[in-house]
Amino acid sequence: MICRLLGTAFLACALAACGGGGGGGDTPPAPEKADIAGIAATGAPFAGAVVTLYDRNGRAVQTADVGADGSYTFTIPADTPAPLVLEAVRDDVTLVSTFAETRSTRLNITPLTTVIAARLSPDGDPRSLRTDPSQVTPERLAKEVEELVAVLQPLVDAVGNPVDPLTGTFSADGTGHDRVLDSLSVSIRPSGTFSNIEIAVRVASDDPVTLPFTSNGELPAPLPDIAPGTLPPVGIAQMIADLTTRLTACYAVPLEQRVNGATSSSTNVTGTAADVVAPACRTLFVGDDPANFLNNGFRVGRDANNNGAFAGLFRRGATGVVFDNGQLEFLRNNAEADVVFSYRSRDAAGAVTHDTLVARTAGGTLKLVGNQYAYNARVRPWVVDREFLNQAQASYLGVGYNVWIANQVVSGTPVFSKVEVTAPNGEKFTFKPLAGRTELAAVRGDGSLSNSSVLMLAGRFKSASQPGAPSDFETGFNWAAPAYTEDRIKAVPEQGTWKLEFFHADAAQANVVQHHRTISRAPTLAEAALMPMADLTPQAKDEIRADTSTYGVALFGPPSASAPNTADLSVAGGGDFWTVPAGAAAPTSISVYGRGPDPDGSGPLRGPAFDDRVTVPQSARKALITCTTLSVGDTHCDNATGVNQYAQGSTISVLELWALAPRGVEISRSPAFWYPLPR
Incomplete structure (x- = not known):
């Protein structure tokens, strides 16, 4: 037998190597406890998550907290029926891992182990594995680990220090296997009977390398060769965590010490970047100057209508906001390879916001810079559940993209004559001002103006007996014709780049081009049907x-x-x-x-x-x-x-x-x- 240090294949090999030498003596008693420990991480430690260990029957055996370094540990009875399934949950994110036997072992919980769990799950949803772990055998587990490692081998080679993603030893410190995690974006979308999975490499490119596949299909071919210098900086997760910590420290400064013009009795004040005076706040930005920040047309400041980037700096109600859960999303394809990261913020009243920020590396530290775009626009995947309260049979579910472009006006006159949008798949769309609307509206294929900024890819009635399609009557939207199939929706990458070209009503002004990149694609109709909604x-x-x-x-x-x-x-x-x-x-x-x-x-x-x-x-x-x-x-x-x-x-x-x-x-x-x- 050739021994391989790969998941449970190593276990089988070790068992074969011991116990064959004869020699008599009493058999030692079986251990009464099994220790299971490892790292829960997405690149950044999955700190604050709660890990639940489930046995073969789906019974929750124990829970454990994930530490600041991503570590967790369990001590469980040795007779706990295997296979074992571990779920680490933080907010709406769940990471899953599994092991085929009950014995002391190291077991990591990462996006890669979650991919393995999805491929072993009966319906492709990794969270369903604990209800039916019958496919988790030593042989199947070893095969899934080996095949996934083979797909990722070029990235592992670029990083060095290869580690078994399931049972290998690593630290969530930005090096070794943790840098592999930092360099990958993993998406797993349950759709009912299987999951749609995409693994993308976070390199500075408008066309990132992606590996789409399904939980019940064959794995794709291995990644192409990857130059180490194109990967995110070593320790990027720690740099992002440091930045969110510094953001929290800024917002902990009392209002009258954060900005000019505020007193101990002030609720809100107005001001510009020059009025930000607290060193903890000024040093957040490139050049230690908030005036260098520009994002979607907004500079740091606050006007009487609460407009401005980081307007919360000028509001007492924002004091005490906590920023955390920073996660690298991608590197921008510019000379500085600016870092785009997602984060969570929580105010003193408990309100939670999820958003992204753009930062730049300066001397090993991240500083906020914004996307440096002149105009307020964004592109996000979109799901609509339209219930017709007076005609239930017309209710439907729809999916698409919201290309939101602010309808800027001066003295009541729109600034833009139109904006031409190019989608990641090369399709082109036009948006124009619509009286009474805060955003530009999409132009339909026949040249007429829709009532919405949403590009509808597909829709279906909730009632299977209702003939036709929602697009037959819901004419306010710009519907794709023909409607996108589920496979065509999936073909749009999670991190697709959209080009927006702005044409001004004043023809003497030059056109402006902005590129907006999503962090996830539009869900398919099957995926959207599983999403809980208010x-x-x-x-x-x-x-x-x-x-x-x-x-x-x-x-x-x-x-x-x-x-x-x-x-x-x-x-x-x-x-x-x-x-x-x-x-x-x-x-x-x-x-x-x-x-x-x-x-x-x-x-x-x-x-x-x-x-x-x-x-x-x-x-x-x-x-x-x-x-x-x-x-x-x-x-x-x-x-x-x-x-x-x-x-x-x-x-x-x-x-x-x-x-x-x-x-x-x-x-x-x-x-x-x-x-x-x-x-």
């Missing part, structure tokens, strides 16, 4: 149906100074209007969509379109939205009574509960009131 309460739905069944809209009457026309999103008695199930991202933005008064008296739904929204904390379950005038000629508001409110004849036809998942997926629960199908 929803209106049953009472809220009943009240909406009662108010909208006649016209399919909420219709406002005459304005009133004492009882102004607002969108009061609470149920009778002031109760909760929506609910958030376990595992769902909580909404942080609530919007209403509708039309202003009919200009010629022909009836509701004839006036110009508008949208109004309000930001809410994640703990909120109700909201109040007031009317906001968005442009010259916008007629949906009325302030003749001295109170800004909805004008008589304005209508609302759609609500939206908007949430952002940690992996950058926008989730839209959009109850609609109108009747899209014949009655």
Whole structure:
């Protein structure tokens, strides 16, 4: 037998090498306990996660906390029935690992061990492995480890110090196997009967190397050769953790010491980058100067409308915000190979935000620089669950991308004539200003203007008996024609680069080009169907149906100074209007969509379109939205009574509960009131 230091193949080899020498004597008693320990890491230590160990029957045997260095340990009874499955959970991220026997061993929990668990799971969801670990045998486990290592061998060679990803010894310090983890982005998306998996190498390129495959299919060919110098810096996870620690230290400084113009009694102040005075804050930025930061058109500062990058520096309510869970996403393809990382922030009230930042390496330290783009735009994957409250058979699920481009105006006139967008697959789209909207709208294939910034790739009715497709009646969107298949959606890389070219209304101004890269792709319809989402309460739905069944809209009457026309999103008695199930991202933005008064008296739904929204904390379950005038000629508001409110004849036809998942997926629960199908 040739012994291989590879997962459980080493165990089988060791057992074969002992016990064959004869020699008599009493057999020693079996050990009563088994020690299982290892590292839980994504590159960065998976600190703060809770690891649960499950036995063959899916019974939770014990839990353990993951330390600051990523380490965990268990001591369990030696008769615990194997296979064993370990789940490390932090927020909405779950890492999984497994072992075929019950004995003392080292067992790591990483994105790579989670890939192995997905391939052994009955439905491709690594979290399902604990309910059916029948495929976890020493032979199968060794085979999966060996094949995965072979696929990643070029990266392992570039990094050096090869380690068995399942049972090998390493530290979450940015070197050796941990640098392999730092250099990989792993996505596992359950779709019902299998998972779609993608492994990408984090090199500075607009076209990163990706390996897509399924949990029940063959593994792809090995990675191409990789030059070590193109990989992320050694210790990048530790550098990001240091930066989030410094961000936390900045926001711990009292407001009157952070910025000029604030006193101990100030709640909020306005100012610019020059007004940031606390050294703990100024040293966060390139050149130790917040004025060097520019991101999507915003400099550091805060105006009277709370606009500006890091506007929280000027608000007392932001004091005490904690930044953590920093994770490298990719390196920008520029001369400095700027670092794009995701993070979590939590304010003193418990509100949680997930977002990304751009930093630059300076003397072994990361400093914030922003993407240096002039205009406010972003591209994110998008999921919509549209429930037609007055016509249930029309309800559908849709997926696509939200190409959100701010509709910038000067004196009521749009700054842009159009923006041309090129998707990662080469498809081209055009976006133009739409009166009354805060963002540019997508132009349909026939040249008409849609009512949305969303590019809809595909949709399907929730009712299998409903004929046709949602695109047959939901004409406000720009639908792909023909609709994308599930395989075509999967073909778009997780980190796809979108090119945006801005054309100005003033033709004398040169075009501006920006490149925006996602950190995850749009889910397939099968994947989206498994995503938990916020929803209106049953009472809220009943009240909406009662108010909208006649016209399919909420219709406002005459304005009133004492009882102004607002969108009061609470149920009778002031109760909760929506609910958030376990595992769902909580909404942080609530919007209403509708039309202003009919200009010629022909009836509701004839006036110009508008949208109004309000930001809410994640703990909120109700909201109040007031009317906001968005442009010259916008007629949906009325302030003749001295109170800004909805004008008589304005209508609302759609609500939206908007949430952002940690992996950058926008989730839209959009109850609609109108009747899209014949009655």
